[in-house]
Amino acid sequence: MKFVWKYVVILALLAVAPFFVLPPFLTHIGVMIGIYTTLALSMNLMLRIGQISFAHGAFMGLGAYGSALMMMRLDLPFTVAFLAAALGVALLALLVGSLFLRIRGVYFVLLTFAFGEIIVLTFIEWVSLFGGSGGLPGVPPPSLFGYAIGSREGFYLLSLGLAAFAFALVRTIYGTELGAVITSLDEDEALTRSLGIDSRRYRLLTFCVSAFLAGMGGALYGHYLTLVTPEDYGFWVPVNLVMMNVIGGIAQPIGAVLGALLLVPLPELLRDAKQYQMLLYGIVLILFLLFMPDGMHGLFSKLKGHLARRELSR
Amino acid sequence: MEFALQIVVNGLMSSLVYILMALGFTLIFGIMRVVNFAHGEMYMIAAFLVYALVGSLGWNYYLVVVLSALALGVFGAILERALFRPFVGRELQGMIMALAVSITLQAVAFILFGPNDLSVPRPITGVFDVGPMVIPRDRVAVGASALVVLLAFYVFMRYTKTGLAMRAVVQDEDIASIYGVRPKIIHPLAFGIGAMLAGFAGALMAPIYTIHPYMGAQPMLKAFIVVILGGLGSVPGAVLGGIILGLLESLFATLVNTTVATMVCFGIVVLILLFKPTGLLAR
């Protein structure tokens, strides 16, 4: 387990960063990177079973609305609301998953896209619960072990913790037999089933874990922004998450982290070139898709000499 | 329900435009297996061409409609050749590329034309009063031209050699290529024709509503619903899907509101994908 130490050291360095090194605004970006790493990792799970879900924006939204509403209306403590919201999303994934996961390929993408849009439109239409297009302002700040986390550094640590948890979770999943099963599901489902694997259950399990992470990412995002509005959870969220994985490299969970590290700050860094922001974003993605199908991680491993185990050629 | 007739008429008029968009979308998917999320941007580019050529340079509107459609046809072929060729058959990568193209085209339009809603002087104004119903003349003109384009497309697909080749590729590319159909030709052609159809829709609708860089999103969404209703890759399906969506949307938008109308349409899409993924007119 030598490499675990490598991660613990990096984590410690990152945790200390905002207090000494990072200027406040970069701490803000740090929080966003933490949240989007969690979300990118949740999409990495779906990419691994070859079923891109476009409902992940809505799952993120349900996490945000759930956690906020449970704190604001049922005044549950943050930890309870946060976890209950994420579990709620996972439960929803369980319910719809058994129906949806039978569908494969592009049809699954279109199905989850339609399902996600219905949820977002419900946020807009069901004004009494979700507050309509304006959403829910005044989302209370999280509080852990009794003291409220209001400061940006506090959020930074929370977000870093969430990202670390997500990375550890996905990493262990891929590390253990479960990883081998999930990967085989997409590589050759018929062979995997013929060896005795109940592929439906494993797909459902992956979908629920992925939805759980998306719910948590959404919940923290809502508390951080102190505002939950439907427009933040639409169709572009899963698109961005897929791009982060494509650019970072789908083969390994670290790819999702690299993708988040690169893409989250992009709009902020290009802030001054307002219109050119999206242009560069689009062109960067096109170039990556054409010339580096395995993303940056693929590039790094090529540079390190050993061929990336998996081409994106599946 | 005294305006039942008005609802039907409103619905049919929007159906024709939806069908035009859906045909392009389903052709590209049928042949290239690519869900073309950049389809809405073809519509948008054509609208901006109308704005630039008719609005600023004052060319004849009808000439510009044809010109912009052809321009989009060429642009579509070039797009396929340059960006989509490596992804033929690989649906997910193709889709992601389409998303990237969509972002880029929106950004370019934004830089060139800015964010605000622009308008184009309307070639046709006024209304037909038919009994209790009111039918805007320009919408009828758009409907008629869309019908003409649809018929031309149908004839092309049914009676020309290339049309036959395309339909063969939709069924099975490998077998088609055995019979001498060259995918290297058919793919850019399909993408081009798909983009041209969207271009037609965009140019025809440009004066009706306002023109802005993000105008492509809604029509693409509608084409997407229509194609799924009818069945991905199925041409008659796109026509049936277009009519269903147009009528349904008009009904709910009138009686309730547009949000609920869209929700109902998406609800049907979910049901169809779950229980009949190949759509109503399964191939």
Next chain:
Amino acid sequence: MAQTEVLKIGVVSALTGPGSEWGLAQDGAIKIAAREVNAKGGLKVGDKTYRIEVISYDDQYKAAMAVSGATRLIEQDKVKFIFGPMGSAALLAVKPLYEKNKTIAVIGAYTEKALDKDTKYSYRGFPTQTEFAGPIVKWLRSHYPNLKTVAEFEPNDETGWASQRLLKGDYQAAGFEIVSSELVERNVKDFQPVLTRVLALKPDIIELGTTPPGTSGLIVRQAREMGFKGQFVKLGGPGVPQIVAAAGKDFAAGLISYAAADTTTKAYKELEAKYAEVLKPPMNEFTVYFYDMARMLLEAIQRAGTVDDTDKVRAEFEKLSPYSGIQGQVRWGGMDHYGSNHQIITPVFVGIVKNGEQTIAGQIE
């Protein structure tokens, strides 16, 4: 020349996408004021002279972008004075930042929740319907006695709801009858279905409220084509040029709208010329309000003799009322509605569209 320092003023507002006409009005206004002051050698504050530098970030009318823009201004650029945001949702998300960091902000946004008794550092730089709707509706009642029923159209968001509630109250108070209140999604362009239902109720007036100008033009055109002969009124976010462009000159004729400025005056034309030097025309009428606010703020900073102590500046800022704006007296108010005098009260005009141009038919207050 005394060694000049830099006074940074921030802008976080919708500079692209929907609602950007009003965001750019804020951005343009402070940039014009800054250019004028810098041309005269800079702002003398205490013993130093400051060159004004404007840093503007685009929030695309989205709350999340507004928060990150404001955070960057306050914490990275160390800005103490900010203009914007315009969107109600964006404002509600950002206001806690302003109050916590003691940043003086000249805000837009129609929602009544923007100002309350313990708002210290946020000031609303333009009148909202609470201020101008009532008087204009009364003006309408007296000049057009035969109009009885009203149908309301508003965008389906925070801004739209607040406006719908307020206008309903004002219209009913003035004796009008509200026959229908429609909420329309921002991206809807085809109003034929909803107009089919509304026109069947035979409204005399269609009130467009805070519907964005481009969309308002479409509603006007489609309603006229469907045989609506009645009166269009727009008591919210001005933008007559866009409405006329979308609806066409003849359909838009007669539209009565709340006008932020008399666009025929020499002062307005001069401002338009200055605007063209900082941003791409056309200039939105709101620029007038925020230009007055920008000059007022700079003067308050000068009087307070400090660029850091925002409490001192705040005190001076509130003392400057009444202040002679380029269209007449402006003063602070709003205590009875909001519990604090952070709402600017300005002269307001009633505009009528005649062959594509907006003419002023009346002035209020």
Next chain:
Amino acid sequence: MNDVVLEVATLTKAFGGVNAISNLSFETRRGEILGVIGPNGSGKTTLFNVITGVLPASAGKVRFCGEAITGLSTDTISQRGLIRTFQSATVFKNETVYENIRRGSMFGCIGKPSWFFRPGVVANGKRTAKETVAELLEFSGLSDLATRIAGTLPYGKQKMLGVVIALARRPLQLLMDEPAAGLNPTETVAMGELVTQIRDKREIDVVLVEHDMKMVTAVCDRILALNYGKAIAIDIPERIVRHPEVIDAYLGVDHE
């Protein structure tokens, strides 16, 4: 009766009125290699897919080691020990040969996701996997290819690997779908020897559906001949080859 392994009783499978299999009954005994032959469209593949749970049966029963498996899902049937191989070489193309075989062994132990709550399962799974892989590499002669990526192997070797993966699952009975398909003559002979060794050295019964008569007659103890979904005959190879109906239906008419 206890040595009956696979029992098919009055099995019928109809596709819209057409009976691909009609009223078929047969059984296999322990330690036996049963061949199933028949011309195209005789119902061989349909039979294969019904037994492995890919297709639901229209009527009749399939029993494995005495328990009914009709209607069960493919993975449940596989859990019972009835493992199939595929007609085309089906391997995890992007994984090494070693990993392919390891997965065969591991997936056998974990099956359902509930293995999370039985920590021991994975531990001993890993232990047995290590031994199984080593032993199978030796048995199949693929040891020197262990680190190669499966997708890069020649077709014959990939097909061999497919069989070895199934063996890693420690099956009770192996159901082989045209093992000789796509192989050249030398590879077919090697495959035949492998099947015989599977029965002799590893006491695994085999049912193989096959076209290649040379292989079938050489390897199988008994052969079931099908035509239009019905059983024409079930007998030892020598007699089947001379059975008139089988010759008519399948081998072409050349009565001596």
